[in-house]
Amino acid sequence: MHIATTQTFTAQPTFRDPRWLRVSLILIAVSFIVLFLCVPLILVLSEAFSKGWQAYWSALSEPDTVSAIKLTLITALVTVPLNTLFGLCAAWAITRFEFKGKSLLTTLIDLPFSVSPVISGLIFVLMFGAQGWFGEWLSAHDIKIIFAVPGIILATLFITFPFVARELIPLMQEMGSEEEEAALSLGASSWTTFFKITLPNIKWGLLYGVLLCNARAMGEFGAVSVVSGHIRGLTNTLPLHIEVSYNEYDFVASFASASILAGLAIVTLILKSVLEWKQSQNRV
Amino acid sequence: MRQSHVIQGFAPTLGLTVVYLSLVVLIPLSTLVFKSLQLSWDDYLNVIGNARVLASFRVSFITSLAAATITSFFGFIIAWVLVRYPFPGKRFLDALIDLPFALPTSVAGIVLATIYQPNGAVGQFLQDNFNLKIAYTPLGIVVALIFISLPFVVRTVEPVLQEFDFTMEEAAASLGASRWQVFSKIIFPNIFPALLTGFALSFARGIGEYGSVIFIAGNLPYVSEVIPLLIVTKLEQYDYSGATVIALTMLVASFLLLLLINLLQMWVRKRSGQL
Numbered sequence: 001m002h003i004a005t006t007q008t009f010t011a012q013p014t015f016r017d018p019r020w021l022r023v024s025l026i027l028i029a030v031s032f033i034v035l036f037l038c039v040p041l042i043l044v045l046s047e048a049f050s051k052g053w054q055a056y057w058s059a060l061s062e063p064d065t066v067s068a069i070k071l072t073l074i075t076a077l078v079t080v081p082l083n084t085l086f087g088l089c090a091a092w093a094i095t096r097f098e099f100k101g102k103s104l105l106t107t108l109i110d111l112p113f114s115v116s117p118v119i120s121g122l123i124f125v126l127m128f129g130a131q132g133w134f135g136e137w138l139s140a141h142d143i144k145i146i147f148a149v150p151g152i153i154l155a156t157l158f159i160t161f162p163f164v165a166r167e168l169i170p171l172m173q174e175m176g177s178e179e180e181e182a183a184l185s186l187g188a189s190s191w192t193t194f195f196k197i198t199l200p201n202i203k204w205g206l207l208y209g210v211l212l213c214n215a216r217a218m219g220e221f222g223a224v225s226v227v228s229g230h231i232r233g234l235t236n237t238l239p240l241h242i243e244v245s246y247n248e249y250d251f252v253a254s255f256a257s258a259s260i261l262a263g264l265a266i267v268t269l270i271l272k273s274v275l276e277w278k279q280s281q282n283r284v
Numbered sequence: 285m286r287q288s289h290v291i292q293g294f295a296p297t298l299g300l301t302v303v304y305l306s307l308v309v310l311i312p313l314s315t316l317v318f319k320s321l322q323l324s325w326d327d328y329l330n331v332i333g334n335a336r337v338l339a340s341f342r343v344s345f346i347t348s349l350a351a352a353t354i355t356s357f358f359g360f361i362i363a364w365v366l367v368r369y370p371f372p373g374k375r376f377l378d379a380l381i382d383l384p385f386a387l388p389t390s391v392a393g394i395v396l397a398t399i400y401q402p403n404g405a406v407g408q409f410l411q412d413n414f415n416l417k418i419a420y421t422p423l424g425i426v427v428a429l430i431f432i433s434l435p436f437v438v439r440t441v442e443p444v445l446q447e448f449d450f451t452m453e454e455a456a457a458s459l460g461a462s463r464w465q466v467f468s469k470i471i472f473p474n475i476f477p478a479l480l481t482g483f484a485l486s487f488a489r490g491i492g493e494y495g496s497v498i499f500i501a502g503n504l505p506y507v508s509e510v511i512p513l514l515i516v517t518k519l520e521q522y523d524y525s526g527a528t529v530i531a532l533t534m535l536v537a538s539f540l541l542l543l544l545i546n547l548l549q550m551w552v553r554k555r556s557g558q559l
Contacts, residue, residue: 116492
């Protein structure tokens with residue numbers, strides 16, 4: 001039979017595709033990626049600097065922008081640690097024990113992923129808004145949740161809820177509990193076992209989850225937009241500040257703020273690649 | 285499975301998980317159900333039967349379907365190229381695929397609107413050469429949704445292509461099958477379920493997408509107004525019941541569609557299993 005072709009075939013089956021096909025498919029893929037991903041990324045920077053460094057810098061040092069940056073950082077500082085702690089607890093309970101309703105619990109954890117951001121904001125308005133469940137009680141006690149910082153934090157907590165847990169659950173499942181059991185039966189305390197055995201094994205996966213959680217916490221727009229009320233200098237996070245400036249035709253300010261978040265996205269992508277690489281090293 | 289008696293911490297971790305899940309996710313979500321229970325059937329029909337609401341459902345579903353179809357096609361080619369062909373800069377492009385996950389939707393929104401508006405980089409070109417308007421039309425919504433959903437397709441198809449068993453291809457080729465026959469009879473049927481999953485994820489994301497769409501859509505009622513925007517509009521008018529009804533209908537409709545796609549997927553799996 002065709003021995004010659006079979007040999008090249010076994011070595012590198014992909015080269016069976018004719019050259020014209022390979023080249024045109026690569027061209028299609030690369031142009032699509034360039035058009036849809038590279039051009040937008042470059043445009044953020046070129047628009048932000050379109051009026052020069054000075055305009056860029058003065059847009060960023062405007063009090064409203066500074067307060068938006070602060071609020072974004074505060075939101076991430078509250079939500080990321082809480083959801084990380086939750087993710088660790090959930091992964092521990094789900095992967096180290098057998099109990100009824102486990103698969104239901106795993107499904108429920110993923111629920112926020114399948115809910116539209118706008119609905120994620122809406123549910124908190126239904127709870128704490130003027131005509132919401134606790135609306136009257138809250139206004140009687142002069143507590144503001146909707147159109148205030150607590151609402152923003154709650155909506156962000158909801159949106160970023162699954163990130164750490166869903167990263168850790170498959171990882172810890174795969175890892176198994178033999179090492180932990182060995183340490184415990186040799187007399188190590190539970191905490192020692194967790195810090196000396198579990199944590200070193202899951203650290204890259206954990207960081208990966210935290211990274212994605214943080215990116216979403218700082219970048220969430222839809223849900224936060226619904227609960228924030230867009231009060232300049234008070235309840236505008238960076239993504240909302242971008243919208244407000246854009247709608248006021250202040251494009252330099254809008255794209256300057258956008259460039260910070262685009263920078264965050266690039267850093268996230270780089271760290272993500274590094275962590276993926278580290279994790280694959282860890283498994284070997 | 286064997287229950288470990290050595291490992292501790294079951295009660296506190298599960299307890300905390302359930303309490304936190306209830307507080308942050310379940311109780312807030314239940315407001316949707318309770319709010320809609322307060323409404324009568326007539327209230328419901330009044331909101332949903334409104335021409336503007338129906339138009340927004342049409343706009344959202346058509347644009348999401350169109351975007352998911354286009355993304356599935358190009359996403360498949362991209363995944364194919366990234367897995368099978370070596371070329372310079374491949375790792376960089378592969379990492380870039382996740383950009384829409386990492387880039388906040390409002391950033392994506394203003395950038396895409398700027399590129400595709402009539403005097404924007406791509407918008408001007410299309411306007412001059414093809415008399416095609418993208419921004420401030422339903423086509424703009426499709427463009428935004430393609431951007432948002434690209435990683436869903438590529439990242440679901442990629443691993444399946446990667447693990448695809450080359451020996452099947454070899455066997456078919458050595459038995460005399462042409463390259464096209466190998467692709468259409470061996471490779472594609474094996475990848476198809478993953479492609480469907482990617483399609484479903486794109487579609488679901490598209491229906492609910494807000495941030496990247498509102499800047500480029502123009503938001504003309506009856507023409508380019510999407511469901512999430514209408515929910516926000518209702519909320520701004522303090523029409524909580526209206527917003528809830530639309531939200532719940534959108535959830536149920538997209539859930540049904542996903543169920544349909546899941547069934548289709550099961551049917552495809554079964555069929556390809558019998559082959």
